[in-house]
Amino acid sequence: MKLWKGLRLHRLATSLFFILISSAAVAQPLHGIAMHGEPALPPDYTHFSYVNPDVKKGGKIAYGVVGTYDSFNPFVLKGMRTTARGVWDPQFGNLIYEPLMTRSYDEAFSVYPLIAESVEWDDDRTFVQFNLNPKAHWSDGEPITPDDVIFTFNLLAEKGRPPYSSRLATVEKMEKVGEHSVRFTFNDRANRETPLILAYATPILPKHAIDPDTFDQSSLQVPVGSGPYKVKSIQPGEKIVYERDPDYWGKDIPSKVGFDNYDEISVTYFLQQSTLFEAFKKGNVDVYPEGDAISGSADAGHWGKAYDFPAAERGDIVKEVFEPQLPSGMFGFVFNTRRPIFADEKVREALSIAFDFNWVNKNLFGDAFTRTESFWQNSALGAYGNAADARELALLGPAKDKIPADLLAGTYTMPITDGTGTDRKVLRQAVTLLAKAGYKISGGKMVDASGNQLAFEVMTQNPAQERMAIAYQRTLALIGVAMQVRTVDDAQYQSRTSSFDYDMIVKAYPSSLSPGTEQRFRWESTSRDAPGSYNYAGVADPDIDRMIEAVTQARSMEDFQAAVRALDRLLVAGHYVVPLYHIGSQWIARWKHIEHPEGSPLYGYQLPVWYDARAQ
Numbered sequence: 001m002k003l004w005k006g007l008r009l010h011r012l013a014t015s016l017f018f019i020l021i022s023s024a025a026v027a028q029p030l031h032g033i034a035m036h037g038e039p040a041l042p043p044d045y046t047h048f049s050y051v052n053p054d055v056k057k058g059g060k061i062a063y064g065v066v067g068t069y070d071s072f073n074p075f076v077l078k079g080m081r082t083t084a085r086g087v088w089d090p091q092f093g094n095l096i097y098e099p100l101m102t103r104s105y106d107e108a109f110s111v112y113p114l115i116a117e118s119v120e121w122d123d124d125r126t127f128v129q130f131n132l133n134p135k136a137h138w139s140d141g142e143p144i145t146p147d148d149v150i151f152t153f154n155l156l157a158e159k160g161r162p163p164y165s166s167r168l169a170t171v172e173k174m175e176k177v178g179e180h181s182v183r184f185t186f187n188d189r190a191n192r193e194t195p196l197i198l199a200y201a202t203p204i205l206p207k208h209a210i211d212p213d214t215f216d217q218s219s220l221q222v223p224v225g226s227g228p229y230k231v232k233s234i235q236p237g238e239k240i241v242y243e244r245d246p247d248y249w250g251k252d253i254p255s256k257v258g259f260d261n262y263d264e265i266s267v268t269y270f271l272q273q274s275t276l277f278e279a280f281k282k283g284n285v286d287v288y289p290e291g292d293a294i295s296g297s298a299d300a301g302h303w304g305k306a307y308d309f310p311a312a313e314r315g316d317i318v319k320e321v322f323e324p325q326l327p328s329g330m331f332g333f334v335f336n337t338r339r340p341i342f343a344d345e346k347v348r349e350a351l352s353i354a355f356d357f358n359w360v361n362k363n364l365f366g367d368a369f370t371r372t373e374s375f376w377q378n379s380a381l382g383a384y385g386n387a388a389d390a391r392e393l394a395l396l397g398p399a400k401d402k403i404p405a406d407l408l409a410g411t412y413t414m415p416i417t418d419g420t421g422t423d424r425k426v427l428r429q430a431v432t433l434l435a436k437a438g439y440k441i442s443g444g445k446m447v448d449a450s451g452n453q454l455a456f457e458v459m460t461q462n463p464a465q466e467r468m469a470i471a472y473q474r475t476l477a478l479i480g481v482a483m484q485v486r487t488v489d490d491a492q493y494q495s496r497t498s499s500f501d502y503d504m505i506v507k508a509y510p511s512s513l514s515p516g517t518e519q520r521f522r523w524e525s526t527s528r529d530a531p532g533s534y535n536y537a538g539v540a541d542p543d544i545d546r547m548i549e550a551v552t553q554a555r556s557m558e559d560f561q562a563a564v565r566a567l568d569r570l571l572v573a574g575h576y577v578v579p580l581y582h583i584g585s586q587w588i589a590r591w592k593h594i595e596h597p598e599g600s601p602l603y604g605y606q607l608p609v610w611y612d613a614r615a616q
Contacts, residue, residue: 029118029131032101035109035196035514036557049106050601051258051609057244059612060264061594063092064276064285066462067490068237068269071218072096075203077161077498077532078218082491084240085267087223088203092267093260093608095242096225097203100130100149102255106601109514111200112255115144115226121195128195129183137249138206140224146176151207159216161532163521167202170194191552193516201517226250228260241266258597261611271489273462281309286594287607290587299464300368303587315592322586324604327511328370328377333458333472333578334507338500338528338538341456348575350433353426354479355578358419360471369581373413375568376511378584381561383568386410392562395550396569399543403573412572414579421471427479434479446480455482456503461493465506468580498532507536509577513602515564519548523571537576544570 032039047053065085074083086095101111101119113119116130136144153174156164168174170190177183186194209224222231228251229242242265250256268285270276280288290303303319311317333355335342342348357371376382387410393400406412417423431441439446439454446454458473460466469485476483488496496502509522518534520527525540527533547567554560571577586604596610 029120031118032110032112033119033121033196033199034107034111035193035516036560039104039110039112040107041104041110041112045112046254047257048104048255048601048609050597050599050606052597052611053258055258055261055597055611056616057261057611058263058615059261059593060266061262061610061612062284062286063265063267064270064279064288065267066270066273066276067494069240070220070237072220072223072231073215073218075156075160075164076216076218078216082218082494084234086229086240086242086265087225091607092265094203094227095229095260095265096223096227096231097205098226098250099200099202100132100204101199103200104255104601105603105606108602109196109512109516111196113253114250114255115204116199117253119195119199125186125190125192125195127183127185128198129177129181130199132180132182133249133253134180135249136226138209138224138226139230139245139247140206140209141247142206142208144204144206144226146180146182148207149182149204150174150176151210152203152205155205155210155212155215156202159212162527162530163517163533164202167198191517191549192555193552197517228256229265232264237269239266239268259608261609261615263615277306280589281311283311283591286591287610288589290589300365304366307589311591317589318592319587319589320605322588322600322605323584324586324600325602326513326604327375327379327382328372328582328584329511330372330375330509330577330579331582332372332506332580333469334505334536335576335578336500336502336504336536336538337576339456339503341454342503344437345575346433346437347439347454350430350437351476351481352575352578353415353433354430354475354481355472356417356419356421356423356426356475357414357581358417359421359475360468361581362419364467364471365581369583371414372579372582374572375509376515376564377582379511379513381511381513381515381564381568383407383410383565383572384412386565388565388569389562391558392566395547395562396543396566399546399566399570402543403569407569407573421475422478427475431479441480444480445482453480453482455484457484457486458504458506459493459496459502460485460487460506461490462487469506472578497536500536500538505536507577515567516552519551519567523567524548539574539576541570541574544574 031043069082069084071083072087074088086092088094088097098114100116102114104110104112115132115136117133118131120129153168157168170186171184172187173185175183184198206224220236228245228248230245232241232243234240244263279285335348337343361367361369374382374384377384388408415426417426438449458469460469466487473483473485497505521534523539523544525545527535528538528540547563547570550563551567554563593613594610595613
């Protein structure tokens with residue numbers, strides 16, 4: 001009996017030993033984490049691949065944007081559309097606030113240390129622990145602590161806007177661990193992307209410098225941040241100037257080497273795109289992103305013909321084309337399905353095929369663009385050109401029955417017209433679909449059973465969008481559909497889109513090689529009526545919800561690819577967007593004293609690593 005008890009105790013002790021060893025192995029601090037697989041960079045990496053690590057810092061850059069600003073707080077509804085650029089800004093850089101970890105744009109989805117010097121998680125991603133860099137401090141010298149992290153997430157949950165307000169919805173417990181760490185233990189609503197979203201997509205805010213009672217108010221009080229710059233001066237609504245913080249704590253960590261290269265960064269606001277371009281021509285703005293089509297501002301005619309001014313002819317202006325290795329994304333006219341007239345899928349399909357892309361591309365853009373057929377076109381993730389395999393069909397289940405056969409086969413395309421703007425064959429198809437939805441042409445008008453004309457308004461925000469909308473309006477008039485075009489200023493556009501106050505708008509849905517949680521805010525049922533969400537189309541479909549869940553929970557690349565393709569097919573089949581175009585390139589012009597490292601990463605050019613050649 002004693003022998004048996006001894007054996008049992010020995011086995012128990014052995015089991016506990018291996019459990020402890022296993023747990024210790026799982027919880028080892030990591031130098032980076034990836035959505036799928038391992039980060040590309042080794043633990044001893046010294047800088048990202050797309051920077052110039054030897055660049056000399058100095059000089060300045062002047063940016064220009066269309067719009068206005070009246071707030072330094074982009075994390076609440078009142079400030080989300082009119083916040084000063086640069087505060088929390090993926091294009092110009094997070095100059096004031098920073099996340100716990102930062103993304104490498106030369107990998108599909110990997111994040112590396114920033115405020116957190118290391119990270120820990122288990123294979124099932126049931127928790128994530130961020131170990132803060134003891135050297136990290138705010139611009140006023142106060143250290144960044146776990147209390148700041150906990151304060152941030154609680155504050156954003158209570159008073160933030162989507163998606164920041166929902167960060168803790170997936171967290172069972174948030175706790176301080178030791179002097180420098182914070183651990184998040186997840187509930188069953190979390191997915192495999194959740195740790196990365198907490199890591200790189202959430203700003204960390206200073207507890208000692210923020211009043212929770214007034215946080216949700218729009219304010220121009222100069223913020224205390226942890227980033228590489230401070231606010232130097234402001235002209236409300238017109239201009240903001242940032243200056244380098246000489247005491248920035250993170251300037252030498254590997255993920256910041258080669259970044260933040262200017263002593264001064266200014267952002268000037270303009271009412272119109274044409275005024276911004278004139279300022280660029282005069283040298284008051286240093287770079288002019290011509291557009292990448294997905295933004296809706298790309299204008300092939302402007303890119304080809306507008307650079308005939310003296311500075312360009314002298315060679316002082318450099319025009320460049322970058323080729324990111326990304327899916328097409330989707331840019332198009334978006335139906336607001338909250339409106340009863342767009343609730344019927346057949347109506348949306350009919351109006352989609354009536355748009356004469358071939359006429360628009362030829363006459364407005366000189367055949368510069370390619371028609372977009374799906375949300376992840378030009379990649380293995382897209383439905384276009386890729387047939388649904390057994391894995392994807394099993395994932396779709398009964399939902400596959402509402403997807404057309406040619407879309408399942410990957411051969412689906414939008415109609416190709418004769419380019420006249422009056423293709424009778426295509427317009428006849430549109431009329432047939434509308435008839436199935438209960439409409440008919442009577443007295444030259446497309447009317448429903450009650451005699452009400454099919455009529456709606458499209459809201460645009462720049463001349464390029466307006467020209468396309470007018471062409472669309474002219475074609476729809478041929479089948480008795482009344483479409484009004486209303487171009488509004490940036491502030492009104494942003495306000496109305498935030499409250500879903502429109503029939504149809506023009507929007508872009510950029511796509512990455514690692515889609516995930518952002519799809520929830522664009523398409524999931526829970527985001528349909530959430531003010532400030534990106535569910536512009538008002539989508540609420542249980543099958544789409546299932547596919548988004550499958551995307552975010554996929555463990556293998558095969559499962560991930562199948563889930564994204566299935567989501568792509570359902571979105572295309574739903575006809576929520578009239579697909580427009582893409583170019584697959586990024587066009588940008590710059591004054592020659594602004595230079596950049598050789599080459600560009602997977603995601604295209606990155607302005608935060610450019611520099612002033614006059615300082616070299």
